[in-house]
Amino acid sequence: MHDIRAIRDNPAAFVAGWSSRGVDDADGLVADILRLDKELRTAQTTGQDALAKRNAASKLIGAAMGKKDMVEADRLKAEVEALKGDIAAAEAVEADVGKQLRDLLAAQKNIAADDVPEGEDESGNVEVSRWGTPREGGPAKDHADLGEALGLLDFEAAARMSGARFAVLKGGLARLERALGQFMLDVQTTEHGYQETSPPLLVNDAAAYGTDKLPKFADDLFRTTDGRWLIPTAEVSLTATVMGQLLPETEVKTPIRMTALTACFRAEAGSAGRDTRGLIRQHQFYKVELVSITRPEDSEAEHERMTACAEAILQKLELPYRRLLLCKGDMGFGARKTFDLEVWLPSQGTYREISSCSNCGDFQARRMDARFKRDGEKKTEFVHTLNGSGLAVGRTLVAIMENYQQDDGSIRVPDALRPYMGGVEFVSAQ
Structure with a gap:
């Protein structure tokens, strides 16, 4: 607002x-x-x-x-x-x-920060940095082919019960997905100071409106018969914890940092024809979300910190990636400034988005009336809100499958995940 x-x-x-x-x-x-x-x-x-x-x-x-x-x-x-x-x-x-x-x-987008580059679409995005070396060698199999060949990824069964853009994961692949979520959550809580939170997956109109999902993106959301909304990301419910609140400055002198591992639900109404096969664009997926609530003067530094926290996951998993500063024409509706992290996918020979970290300034706070009062002051101010993926579990699973695929069709488990896999080193056909 x-x-x-x-x-x-x-x-x-x-x-x-x-x-x-x-x-x-x-x-x-x-x-x-x-x-x-x-x-x-x-x-x-x-x-x-x-x-x-x-x-x-x-x-x-x-x-x-x-x-x-x-x-x-x-x-x-x-x-x-x-x-x-x-x-x-x-x-x-x-x-x-x-x-x-x-x-x-x-209905109007947020105003971009001064250092956001001009541009109408993704061609105007600016690459800030790269990390890691993309996989070299012979042609890499697509993750969907890998999973189906292992008998651990079943799109047909999912389609019979739920329709398109769903998947059934089995055996070692399902365990690897679970391990990824737990690993990400542990890193963000124990190393980066985010508070683990278990929020509702269903929210009301006020929460969806406050986080700028309504009214513009109603078609991208799933609605229940009693008028609630399934969250498209835990950004909605985590940010809404301060909805309508007046916080003392003591609570935001150090940014409020929350993280959650939740299922997320998106109708993908505007994605016809894109990534129709595989796990890249699903109606249901898991994600570790990062949300920060700050004073206005702290949000820019917090944005850099949050992005680095997301990057840390990719580095620990040894997945090549790059950081992009999005241009004005490619940013999300409520963002003031956004960094995207794109991971290398060998089968496509390109980088694909795996995290988007945005500083929304006071845009969401105005919509949900989230304020704070400085020590010794009578007037109130709107907080700043930030959100990012730390990371999208399904897309990270895709990246591991493709970057760690072996000649025999198995998938090597990254070293950082082996403690979460009971020491298992390879995901193989069952």
Whole structure:
């Protein structure tokens, strides 16, 4: 959500900011916002003036009746009734225009940070760094072929019971998936100081709206029969733990850091034709999520730290990857600045996204009214929220299968995961 006062004070900055993020007529958009803002304030002033007049007239009624001036008393009563109508009319306009303004503001992307590069799509992203050496040698098998050949990955059974974009993992592959999630969670909690959290997988409208998933991305979510939403990522429920809260500064002087290993659910409504085979883009998957709640002055450093925490997993697993700074046209809706981590997939001969770490500034906090109060200050401020994958378990499993595949079709277990696999060194056909 955006601060209407900031738009009112510097409309040109928002025209430029939204134009750089792909809004075709940012001038017209800002003009509409300012028009609605003016109408809203006019209705509020009209209503307040009518209320003041009604209160004054009501007091005079008693005085007139005390003087037995019934003519004046009746006139004042008629005036009060008329003013009640004016107040109701102003309140109706205020409610209608206020909703229009809130809906319009809620539909707009966050404004990018100053150091985010220009660009319309992924071609404008900037590579920041690389780590590791991509696998060399003969042609690598796709993870789906590897898993099916081992008899440990069954897409047909999943399709019979659930449809497309689901999978059944068996035996050593299912154990490897479980080991990955536990390994990631342990690293983020014991080495990086995130608090392990087990949040709800179902959230209400307010939580989904507050984390900018509603209304824009409703088609990408699954909804239950009682009106709740299955989380697309634990970002939603972890961030919503501060929804509607006023925190003392002591709680955010050191950023609040939470992590969770959860199932995630995405309808993938906008992904027709992309990654239809395999585990890259599933309706149901597991992910270790990282969320931080900070003071405004701490969020930039926290963003770098969070990204490094995600990178640490890839380094421990010895998976080649690169870090990208996303351009304005490729960032997510609520992001102010985003780093993507892309892991090397030998079968595709390219890097693919495995983590996205975003600083949302106060964008989500405004939507969910999450604030803090500095020591000794009366005014409150919005917190900053950050989120990232630490990592997506399914995509990490894909990367391990492809980067650690052996000539006999088995998959070597990375050294870091062997304690979680009971010492097993290879995942082989059952």
